[in-house]
Amino acid sequence: MKKRVLKMISLMMAAVLMLGCAACGNSGEGAAETGNGDTAETDNEATQPADDGEEATGDEKVTITLWSQFSDPNSTDGNYVAFYNALESIKTDMPNVEVVHEGTESESYKVKLKTAMAGNELPDVFFNWGAGTMKPYVDAGLVLPLDEYMTDDVKSRILGGTLDNFIFDGKTYGYPYSVAVASLYVNTELFEQNNVKVPETYDELLEAVDAFNAAGITPISLGEKDLWPGLMIFGIHAIRMAGAEDFNAALNGTGSFDTPEMAEAAKRVQELAARGGFGSSAMGTSEDDAVAAFKQGRAAMMFMGSWLNGDCEADDAAVKGKISVIKFPVIEGGKGTIDEFHGGSGETFLVSSSTEHPAEAAAVAQYICEKMSKDQYLAGSGMPAWEADMGDTAGLNRLSQEIATLTADATGYVYWLDSLTGGSKADTLMNEIAKLIDGSETPEDFCKNLQALNE
Amino acid sequence: MQKMLGNKKAYWIFVMPALVIYLVMAFIPIAMSGYYSTMQWDGIGEKVFIGIDNYLELIKDEAFLLSARNSLILAVASIIGQLIPALFFALVLARNIKGERAYRTIYFIPVLLSTVVIGQLFLKIYNPDYGALNAILTRFGFDGKDWLGDKRYVLASSFFPIVWQYIGYHMLILYTGIKSVPSDIYEAAQIDGANERQIAWHVTIPLIKSTMKVSLTFAVIGSLKLFDLIWVLTKGGPLHASEVPSTLMYTSIFTRMEYGRGSAMAIFIVLECLLFYFLIEKFFKVENTTY
Numbered sequence: 001m002k003k004r005v006l007k008m009i010s011l012m013m014a015a016v017l018m019l020g021c022a023a024c025g026n027s028g029e030g031a032a033e034t035g036n037g038d039t040a041e042t043d044n045e046a047t048q049p050a051d052d053g054e055e056a057t058g059d060e061k062v063t064i065t066l067w068s069q070f071s072d073p074n075s076t077d078g079n080y081v082a083f084y085n086a087l088e089s090i091k092t093d094m095p096n097v098e099v100v101h102e103g104t105e106s107e108s109y110k111v112k113l114k115t116a117m118a119g120n121e122l123p124d125v126f127f128n129w130g131a132g133t134m135k136p137y138v139d140a141g142l143v144l145p146l147d148e149y150m151t152d153d154v155k156s157r158i159l160g161g162t163l164d165n166f167i168f169d170g171k172t173y174g175y176p177y178s179v180a181v182a183s184l185y186v187n188t189e190l191f192e193q194n195n196v197k198v199p200e201t202y203d204e205l206l207e208a209v210d211a212f213n214a215a216g217i218t219p220i221s222l223g224e225k226d227l228w229p230g231l232m233i234f235g236i237h238a239i240r241m242a243g244a245e246d247f248n249a250a251l252n253g254t255g256s257f258d259t260p261e262m263a264e265a266a267k268r269v270q271e272l273a274a275r276g277g278f279g280s281s282a283m284g285t286s287e288d289d290a291v292a293a294f295k296q297g298r299a300a301m302m303f304m305g306s307w308l309n310g311d312c313e314a315d316d317a318a319v320k321g322k323i324s325v326i327k328f329p330v331i332e333g334g335k336g337t338i339d340e341f342h343g344g345s346g347e348t349f350l351v352s353s354s355t356e357h358p359a360e361a362a363a364v365a366q367y368i369c370e371k372m373s374k375d376q377y378l379a380g381s382g383m384p385a386w387e388a389d390m391g392d393t394a395g396l397n398r399l400s401q402e403i404a405t406l407t408a409d410a411t412g413y414v415y416w417l418d419s420l421t422g423g424s425k426a427d428t429l430m431n432e433i434a435k436l437i438d439g440s441e442t443p444e445d446f447c448k449n450l451q452a453l454n455e
Numbered sequence: 456m457q458k459m460l461g462n463k464k465a466y467w468i469f470v471m472p473a474l475v476i477y478l479v480m481a482f483i484p485i486a487m488s489g490y491y492s493t494m495q496w497d498g499i500g501e502k503v504f505i506g507i508d509n510y511l512e513l514i515k516d517e518a519f520l521l522s523a524r525n526s527l528i529l530a531v532a533s534i535i536g537q538l539i540p541a542l543f544f545a546l547v548l549a550r551n552i553k554g555e556r557a558y559r560t561i562y563f564i565p566v567l568l569s570t571v572v573i574g575q576l577f578l579k580i581y582n583p584d585y586g587a588l589n590a591i592l593t594r595f596g597f598d599g600k601d602w603l604g605d606k607r608y609v610l611a612s613s614f615f616p617i618v619w620q621y622i623g624y625h626m627l628i629l630y631t632g633i634k635s636v637p638s639d640i641y642e643a644a645q646i647d648g649a650n651e652r653q654i655a656w657h658v659t660i661p662l663i664k665s666t667m668k669v670s671l672t673f674a675v676i677g678s679l680k681l682f683d684l685i686w687v688l689t690k691g692g693p694l695h696a697s698e699v700p701s702t703l704m705y706t707s708i709f710t711r712m713e714y715g716r717g718s719a720m721a722i723f724i725v726l727e728c729l730l731f732y733f734l735i736e737k738f739f740k741v742e743n744t745t746y
Contacts, residue, residue, distance in 0.1 A: 114709065142499065
């Protein structure tokens with residue numbers, strides 16, 4: 001009897017231990033395996049022809065390590081497609097370097113990067129966001145300024161304004177690869193079926209909200225559980241009320257949040273939420289669910305960045321061909337115009353200051369960014385950041401083309417608020433906006449709390 | 456054997472592997488956290504020594520106090536919601552009922568499932584648009600709720616799967632405890648004319664007190680340091696309503712880049728767990744029964 005009990009206890013303990021190992025192992029090893037699998041492949045394919053070349057010319061081959069958040073080679077996301085294209089073509093275009101890539105899923109990537117920075121174990125080249133997210137790395141001297149490698153010839157190919165988020169104290173730390181813009185995605189089929197006019201003014205937007213709520217359709221799909229989608233809603237309201245210039249000033253601390261325009265923007269967001277603009281369950285909806293709802297035609301509108309284009313036009317989307325993009329309507333009495341946009345260029349590849357091959361690493365970063373700029377545009381993700389001959393654009397994502405037309409006369413941009421502010425400031429901003437949408441904070445307190453971040 | 460036990464060197468050799476693993480994996484990280492918790496540090500730049508300021512700020516931080524309160528609520532919920540049903544099932548199962556093995560396995564299945572699987576399962580059940588829970592409620596004429604998105608319900612909704620998942624775990628611990636009670640004691644009780652309920656109450660439960668203490672310790676400490684299911688279900692939201700100290704610690708360190716503050720939370724969790732461990736030891740003093 002006793003023996004059996006002992007056996008059972010030890011078996012149970014063993015099972016628990018095994019489970020623990022399996023659970024941890026799965027995510028960790030799984031990721032590492034796919035990562036290694038990729039690199040192993042890359043290695044083989046890259047070294048094969050290069051080995052021959054090496055024998056012939058005797059050139060030393062330089063190994064550059066590269067980290068990115070592009071973890072899945074089979075993803076249909078435009079940025080992923082473009083990245084893996086670039087990774088493939090760099091083998092032939094830059095035969096003197098061997099790029100060893102390790103991809104990690106976005107959220108884990110941020111953690112991994114921070115851990116590597118703390119331990120001074122950065123790879124030669126790594127993906128990162130610009131502005132406030134990048135600033136601590138620059139301040140700590142972890143990234144290499146690229147001005148030395150950015151010749152006039154290179155600069156002339158980079159489109160104006162796309163470097164702004166990578167410049168600190170007059171030094172440039174990254175090359176741009178895309179300009180992502182947020183616009184209002186509308187499901188034209190739902191608008192027609194319910195006899196609702198596609199909004200051109202803010203009042204019409206509110207009318208549409210009421211009409212869709214009456215019909216039992218979520219008016220604007222919002223995944224506020226993940227907090228960052230709320231930033232975009234407040235962002236565009238603040239752009240429309242205060243104008244891009246004043247809003248940018250408030251965000252970088254030279255201006256103020258405590259203005260009547262900001263208070264009005266906050267009030268409008270709160271009223272929109274209270275009116276049911278985001279449906280009844282936005283606070284508990286994740287971004288994935290919000291996108292799914294829009295893709296399946298359960299929501300009429302969504303205010304989102306241009307990376308949504310691919311999802312809307314995907315073959316499995318119920319709304320394929322029924323989506324149109326429009327400029328977010330102006331708010332009467334606001335200082336902002338219809339041609340001011342939320343978004344911009346802010347993703348890049350940085351070079352670690354501790355790299356042993358700065359010239360090659362910078363060249364790799366430049367190559368990938370320039371190549372991705374074109375390919376991600378063709379894949380329907382964002383606007384290009386480099387001048388390039390796009391060739392035949394007939395097969396280009398329809399929505400990308402529409403956005404290109406919308407933004408042709410853009411007069412101002414405000415970049416994503418979380419990347420712009422970074423760290424604790426971004427987190428506070430997100431939580432304040434969540435409170436605003438939830439209705440547990442007045443617009444006046446909201447503005448005061450935001451202004452407190454600047455002081 | 457005697458000779459070996461007398462040999463101090465042999466002691467060290469056998470203890471060494473476990474000791475090294477324990478020091479490297481548990482003790483050193485905790486000590487490092489303690490060191491970081493006295494710093495103002497963004498994880499990258501320079502560390503500034505600020506003494507116990509991080510701790511003083513924690514005591515004043517409403518979000519943190521709320522998270523600590525939540526974890527205590529969870530501890531109480533776990534004791535009531537896990538241990539009582541677990542004890543009941545264990546007592547019933549240990550009576551050599553028909554299909555004992557099958558029931559034991561069935562009750563243990565939730566423990567075997569990965570937390571993420573359970574999280575995803577309940578995310579689907581709770582979904583306000585297509586979730587099973589709201590579908591059932593509306594069928595019976597009640598209003599559906601936004602279970603994980605509403606501040607009023609989120610705590611109960613997210614604690615339910617946590618409590619539910621480990622009932623089987625405690626059941627198995629208690630079950631093995633009951634099984635280790637020699638059967639002659641039961642026979643004696645039966646001969647004395649005790650019925651099933653009396654045997655359970657007066658014989659079994661007093662005899663498995665030490666096993667119950669193990670269960671209680673696991674339940675309380677598991678609740679205090681819980682992270683995974685909350686993270687999958689709500690990430691501490693909406694508006695920090697379902698935050699527990701570990702989720703707040705995670706966002707402090709990795710989102711807000713406040714390493715010092717996050718480390719102070721980590722130390723708080725360690726101390727809190729130790730405190731409760733000692734409290735349980737003190738108030739639940741039992742002699743180890745040997746047969």
